Amino acid sequence: DTGSAAAIPINEVDIAYVTPVTVGTPPQTLMLDLDTGSSDLWVFSSLTPSSQIRGQEIYTPTKSSTSQLLNGHTWSIRYGDGSSSRGTVFTDNFTIGGLEVKSQAVQTAQEVSSSFTQEQSLDGLVGLGFSTLNTVRPSSQLTFFDNARPNLDEEVFTADLKYHATGTYDFGFIDSKKHNGTITYTPVQPSPGYWTHSLSGYSVGSGAFQSSQISGISDTGTTLLYLPTAIVTAYYRQVQGAQNSQYYGGYVFPCASTLPTFTFGIEGARFTIPASYINYTRISPTSTTCYGGLQSSSGLGINIFGDVALKAAFVVFSGTNPPRIGFAPK
Numbered sequence: 001d002t003g004s005a006a007a008i009p010i011n012e013v014d015i016a017y018v019t020p021v022t023v024g025t026p027p028q029t030l031m032l033d034l035d036t037g038s039s040d041l042w043v044f045s046s047l048t049p050s051s052q053i054r055g056q057e058i059y060t061p062t063k064s065s066t067s068q069l070l071n072g073h074t075w076s077i078r079y080g081d082g083s084s085s086r087g088t089v090f091t092d093n094f095t096i097g098g099l100e101v102k103s104q105a106v107q108t109a110q111e112v113s114s115s116f117t118q119e120q121s122l123d124g125l126v127g128l129g130f131s132t133l134n135t136v137r138p139s140s141q142l143t144f145f146d147n148a149r150p151n152l153d154e155e156v157f158t159a160d161l162k163y164h165a166t167g168t169y170d171f172g173f174i175d176s177k178k179h180n181g182t183i184t185y186t187p188v189q190p191s192p193g194y195w196t197h198s199l200s201g202y203s204v205g206s207g208a209f210q211s212s213q214i215s216g217i218s219d220t221g222t223t224l225l226y227l228p229t230a231i232v233t234a235y236y237r238q239v240q241g242a243q244n245s246q247y248y249g250g251y252v253f254p255c256a257s258t259l260p261t262f263t264f265g266i267e268g269a270r271f272t273i274p275a276s277y278i279n280y281t282r283i284s285p286t287s288t289t290c291y292g293g294l295q296s297s298s299g300l301g302i303n304i305f306g307d308v309a310l311k312a313a314f315v316v317f318s319g320t321n322p323p324r325i326g327f328a329p330k
């Protein structure tokens with residue numbers, strides 16, 4: 001089997017990407033954020049208090065002839081930005097891009113934090129991390145990818161995220177039309193459950209490539225790129241008027257600045273993030289100060305290769321044994 005579905009930016013600065021999925025019989029369509037940085041599949045539902053719903057689509061298990069309550073099971077998750085959700089669990093038929101998993105654990109929200117309520121174009125998440133991170137108790141549940149894996153033509157899914165445009169998630173195959181040239185693979189450390197791997201180094205603009213192993217996670221659910229402070233200060237040193245603002249919680253600079261590109265290495269391959277991806281957004285609609293797409297990971301305890309980096313490549317998440325991740329130019 002294979003599947004292929006759109007990755008649609010939810011706003012004009014690609015703050016997150018959503019993908020149409022169907023749940024239940026007859027199919028209920030929701031727009032979910034496919035997130036390689038977590039492993040819970042949860043949705044706004046008929047069990048979510050109406051005071052916490054603002055325009056989201058909901059899954060109503062009682063309207064699905066194939067839904068089954070997973071009795072006595074609950075879940076609760078907190079994300080890196082402090083947002084959270086919790087609730088109960090059903091199993092039901094679940095489809096992404098024509099690829100169906102019967103009896104997928106669908107976690108129904110009974111409470112969501114305010115940032116989820118405020119984001120009306122996001123109806124939940126599909127965790128594509130390793131199932132060891134799943135928060136359902138007393139028995140943890142498998143991700144959509146882990147459930148689909150035995151029926152996939154190839155044990156992979158790919159992310160082709162795009163800058164200010166709709167991209168694609170493919171399951172079970174590698175579409176050679178979506179990338180130019182070879183895919184460079186590097187090992188993934190599957191514990192504790194993120195797609196953890198190393199970059200082989202970086203360069204700023206036309207500067208010399210600095211070889212160094214930089215460990216982090218490739219996370220489609222994180223908007224920006226978070227790297228060690230030394231690298232980030234070296235980058236913004238090239239930007240007139242840039243400063244690390246306590247007030248805005250990161251590096252900001254005059255929107256008119258000319259930003260350098262940022263290049264990262266995967267083994268021997270090099271991937272260059274255009275300056276436009278790093279000139280992320282105005283700090284307010286009328287401001288001439290802009291917030292950077294590259295920020296420091298100090299305090300996070302982990303480096304995060306989020307969408308700002310991933311959209312500069314075609315990325316293969318390979319569930320083979322041992323797992324690996326591949327990057328190709330596109």
Ligand SMILES: Cc1c(C=O)c(-c2nnc3c4c(C[n+]5cc6c(C)n(C)c(C)c6c(Cl)n5)n(C)c(C)c4cnn23)c(C)n1C
Nearest residue numbers: 015016033037079080081082083119122221222223224300
């Ligand atoms: C350690 C870490 C993160 C780890 O991942 C992280 C982060 N970065 N984007 C996201 C997340 C997203 C993507 N996302 C980010 C958004 C921001 C910054 N804003 C203002 C809105 C409205 C957002 C939406 Cl709707 N969506 N989503 C949907 C979730 C559940 C996230 C959780 N964390 N997160 C941050 C900001 N930090 C510090």
